[in-house]
Amino acid sequence: MSGPHLARLLGGVSSERPVYAALARSVRGLVLDGRLALRTRLPAERDLAAALGVSRTTVTAAYDRLRDEGYVESRRGAGSWTVLPPVRMSPAEPRGAAPGGRFGRAHPVPDDATFIDLGCATPGAPSIFGEAVAAAVDELPRYSSGPGYEPAGLASLRQVIADGYAARGVPTRPDQIVVTTGAQHAFTLLSETLIEAGDAVVVERPTYPHALGALRRRGARLVPVGVNEGWDVELAAGAMRQAAARMAYTIPDFQNPTGQLMPAADRAALVDAGRRADAFLVTDETFADLAHDPRAPREPPLASFDSGGRVVTIGSASKLMWGGLRIGWIRTTAPLARRLVLAREPFDMASPVLDQLIVRELLLRVEEVRAERAESLLRGRDALAGALRELLPGWEFRLPAGGMSLWARIGAPVATLVAEAAERLGVRVVAGPVFGVDGVLEDYVRLPYVLPPDTLRLAVERLALACREVESAPAARPLPAYV
Amino acid sequence: MSGPHLARLLGGVSSERPVYAALARSVRGLVLDGRLALRTRLPAERDLAAALGVSRTTVTAAYDRLRDEGYVESRRGAGSWTVLPPVRMSPAEPRGAAPGGRFGRAHPVPDDATFIDLGCATPGAPSIFGEAVAAAVDELPRYSSGPGYEPAGLASLRQVIADGYAARGVPTRPDQIVVTTGAQHAFTLLSETLIEAGDAVVVERPTYPHALGALRRRGARLVPVGVNEGWDVELAAGAMRQAAARMAYTIPDFQNPTGQLMPAADRAALVDAGRRADAFLVTDETFADLAHDPRAPREPPLASFDSGGRVVTIGSASKLMWGGLRIGWIRTTAPLARRLVLAREPFDMASPVLDQLIVRELLLRVEEVRAERAESLLRGRDALAGALRELLPGWEFRLPAGGMSLWARIGAPVATLVAEAAERLGVRVVAGPVFGVDGVLEDYVRLPYVLPPDTLRLAVERLALACREVESAPAARPLPAYV
Numbered sequence: 013m014s015g016p017h018l019a020r021l022l023g024g025v026s027s028e029r030p031v032y033a034a035l036a037r038s039v040r041g042l043v044l045d046g047r048l049a050l051r052t053r054l055p056a057e058r059d060l061a062a063a064l065g066v067s068r069t070t071v072t073a074a075y076d077r078l079r080d081e082g083y084v085e086s087r088r089g090a091g092s093w094t095v096l097p098p099v100r101m102s103p104a105e106p107r108g109a110a111p112g113g114r115f116g117r118a119h120p121v122p123d124d125a126t127f128i129d130l131g132c133a134t135p136g137a138p139s140i141f142g143e144a145v146a147a148a149v150d151e152l153p154r155y156s157s158g159p160g161y162e163p164a165g166l167a168s169l170r171q172v173i174a175d176g177y178a179a180r181g182v183p184t185r186p187d188q189i190v191v192t193t194g195a196q197h198a199f200t201l202l203s204e205t206l207i208e209a210g211d212a213v214v215v216e217r218p219t220y221p222h223a224l225g226a227l228r229r230r231g232a233r234l235v236p237v238g239v240n241e242g243w244d245v246e247l248a249a250g251a252m253r254q255a256a257a258r259m260a261y262t263i264p265d266f267q268n269p270t271g272q273l274m275p276a277a278d279r280a281a282l283v284d285a286g287r288r289a290d291a292f293l294v295t296d297e298t299f300a301d302l303a304h305d306p307r308a309p310r311e312p313p314l315a316s317f318d319s320g321g322r323v324v325t326i327g328s329a330s331k332l333m334w335g336g337l338r339i340g341w342i343r344t345t346a347p348l349a350r351r352l353v354l355a356r357e358p359f360d361m362a363s364p365v366l367d368q369l370i371v372r373e374l375l376l377r378v379e380e381v382r383a384e385r386a387e388s389l390l391r392g393r394d395a396l397a398g399a400l401r402e403l404l405p406g407w408e409f410r411l412p413a414g415g416m417s418l419w420a421r422i423g424a425p426v427a428t429l430v431a432e433a434a435e436r437l438g439v440r441v442v443a444g445p446v447f448g449v450d451g452v453l454e455d456y457v458r459l460p461y462v463l464p465p466d467t468l469r470l471a472v473e474r475l476a477l478a479c480r481e482v483e484s485a486p487a488a489r490p491l492p493a494y495v
Numbered sequence: 496m497s498g499p500h501l502a503r504l505l506g507g508v509s510s511e512r513p514v515y516a517a518l519a520r521s522v523r524g525l526v527l528d529g530r531l532a533l534r535t536r537l538p539a540e541r542d543l544a545a546a547l548g549v550s551r552t553t554v555t556a557a558y559d560r561l562r563d564e565g566y567v568e569s570r571r572g573a574g575s576w577t578v579l580p581p582v583r584m585s586p587a588e589p590r591g592a593a594p595g596g597r598f599g600r601a602h603p604v605p606d607d608a609t610f611i612d613l614g615c616a617t618p619g620a621p622s623i624f625g626e627a628v629a630a631a632v633d634e635l636p637r638y639s640s641g642p643g644y645e646p647a648g649l650a651s652l653r654q655v656i657a658d659g660y661a662a663r664g665v666p667t668r669p670d671q672i673v674v675t676t677g678a679q680h681a682f683t684l685l686s687e688t689l690i691e692a693g694d695a696v697v698v699e700r701p702t703y704p705h706a707l708g709a710l711r712r713r714g715a716r717l718v719p720v721g722v723n724e725g726w727d728v729e730l731a732a733g734a735m736r737q738a739a740a741r742m743a744y745t746i747p748d749f750q751n752p753t754g755q756l757m758p759a760a761d762r763a764a765l766v767d768a769g770r771r772a773d774a775f776l777v778t779d780e781t782f783a784d785l786a787h788d789p790r791a792p793r794e795p796p797l798a799s800f801d802s803g804g805r806v807v808t809i810g811s812a813s814k815l816m817w818g819g820l821r822i823g824w825i826r827t828t829a830p831l832a833r834r835l836v837l838a839r840e841p842f843d844m845a846s847p848v849l850d851q852l853i854v855r856e857l858l859l860r861v862e863e864v865r866a867e868r869a870e871s872l873l874r875g876r877d878a879l880a881g882a883l884r885e886l887l888p889g890w891e892f893r894l895p896a897g898g899m900s901l902w903a904r905i906g907a908p909v910a911t912l913v914a915e916a917a918e919r920l921g922v923r924v925v926a927g928p929v930f931g932v933d934g935v936l937e938d939y940v941r942l943p944y945v946l947p948p949d950t951l952r953l954a955v956e957r958l959a960l961a962c963r964e965v966e967s968a969p970a971a972r973p974l975p976a977y978v
Binding site (some may be wrong): 145193197200229334335357361419 | 618642675676708813817818841
């Protein structure tokens, strides 16, 4: 690369002082965002100094800084070229040698040595959590003198959950509610109760991986229908009919991982398709309360279009409230609710009483929780989106109106490699294939935005490094070629 | 029945006053304890008066009282005969017509209209529960700012559990512990992880019904070995070997439901048999901390005889602490613990954080909990045993040295009928066949003694009625015959 070429990429010299430090930072930025490919031979110091109109000493100092930071390597007679900075070991054993490591050097991770986990899309508890815990503890003595087993869930919690559905236009009695030990447990119970091995189940692609796991364990035949660009209900209806599906699993509200929100007309059509195909529609409302504008009108629940007990709704406290509360629930017909209660006892007998009381308190103040979540998730979403646009401008994504994740298209079918490299570089993300049935979606990663903006920024910096690393792989590192 | 015959049964006239009331009470007692069979024609008033040396008015008043209470029916020209008092409807729909009901009368249940549930052997929380909850709530903020998922369980709880095993002579590291959402969940996880459909599993007969349910769901081939009279390890070893068992499930401490305690020598022999048969020994210590004399020397844990990772131990907070806490755990090798953690995530992700913190606090004060449980269970055991000896003297049982239940042999293969009748009469008990693999054990019922002594007494009174009812069934009620 010639001096003038790099000078153009740099856009001249920054006004920051000292100049050498500003120059080093700018070159680092070009490496991080990919405009300066790895293994690019840098211009000779005097050529770049001339092109930028700075002293050769300044460029020498900048290259020294970049060498110290691990972005440049030099060898006598071969000049200098761009490289990745050194890596830290992730909690998991790295699968390959660290790229900087083979040259015998060890640098710290640029900013922060803390491992960032974007694998798990779940936030800490809301600020009123302590008050809800205190109120629940006050209630506890009413229960703790008895055996503590309520396989269907505490009546007082089921009442509040039923009232919540009624307020959303779905009249519901408490005997239509089964409290479960989290949404995943709810899904496992439904799979065990509604599905036999070999039954066809229509699932979204991408969708929640643990739901796929529960269905696979049950021996279901999975029939995926793509939702990357939103729902195509005619396609879903055809899949249900042709596969004689026993069940379809859908996440209509801020779909995990795409963030899509199903329009009301599609909801009506999907319920109608379920009726015609004689299939249960299991609808997962884990994210339904997580609109980024909590005052925006909500889409009607899928169950509001149902008259035949065909829609079975899963709710959860884990995302809206806290994952350390293991409480979810199922809304269905009273007869199926009774079957589910019988089916749950051999699994885990009942759900924890104190958690149920806490969730009840939080549901009674759900508007406060929704407002707090909306504010912090919107901040996180925008910080993540901003960092991606700056550092990984090739990645494409929609800005979701709710939920907790961006679903980013990374432009090449290397998501698994990027996730592996990112793990070594100190950030965990889940690659697209995990959300699919059949190993596709290799050009996507899910990026939750529940962590603080600064942490998200740092995570994206590491992801950018991971991408550079993947782009330079898998060939053994060659000597730099002139670009 | 002649006047003198009944007078002999009555043992004369009580010194209580009024005489008619004492006479009525005595006749009622004879009906309740079965010495006076149902449908027995009572002597004419004048005959009984003469035999007892009381006035005919007194006998008339006593018969009137018995009619009012529902123990005697009369018809002009046919005299008077013994019957069962009226019944109340249980929460469950009764399966047959109420015996008193067809005569159009409605009486209250003799003493108390509250339904007594002896189906579930689990007590309320111990007295230090509130303090443990408060301490746990103080700890909670350290966790509630994070995601709250710890699939293996909180490190601080696993440490305390591991220390508990070490104190019992089984050195244990925290990475050998997996915290589960109750013992039943632990058993389900082990079944899913260790067993394939068709594998043989040796189980005790009788044993914990929900364990049988989990194994059946997994498609295991169940091989029962009787333990009504204690363990015969040679028999168990032979069964393991002949069936090529993959697993044996045992409850060596105050076995559920028999209350038996396995001697140390049998424990050593059983572990040796497992080794020779190459089978896992899953040992359920749910009741191990429930000795009625908490200072008595304890039998060594099964795991203390194991050197090859063959013994897998299940622990639970539900019985010792409170069933409303859904916390159990598994102790095994670190590699199998890792497999179990992977297997648990698709079920329920993780266990509730607050419950884990509460259990940790209670485990740190476990000696206090054990002492309190011992005192109240011993009181309950003796009250139950006393009432049985008085009102159901034909029932046979051993007095267990720990646990929560008597295993009573009722003298005829009618346990299911007795349980059904008892349900209609306001007490739920579990009949023997529920604890077995193959419909045997029809001459046993399990009687937990976790409820207060007065309630247990009332429960036995209702059981006595249920037995009388069963003895008089199933023929349609005939007109009374002279005995």
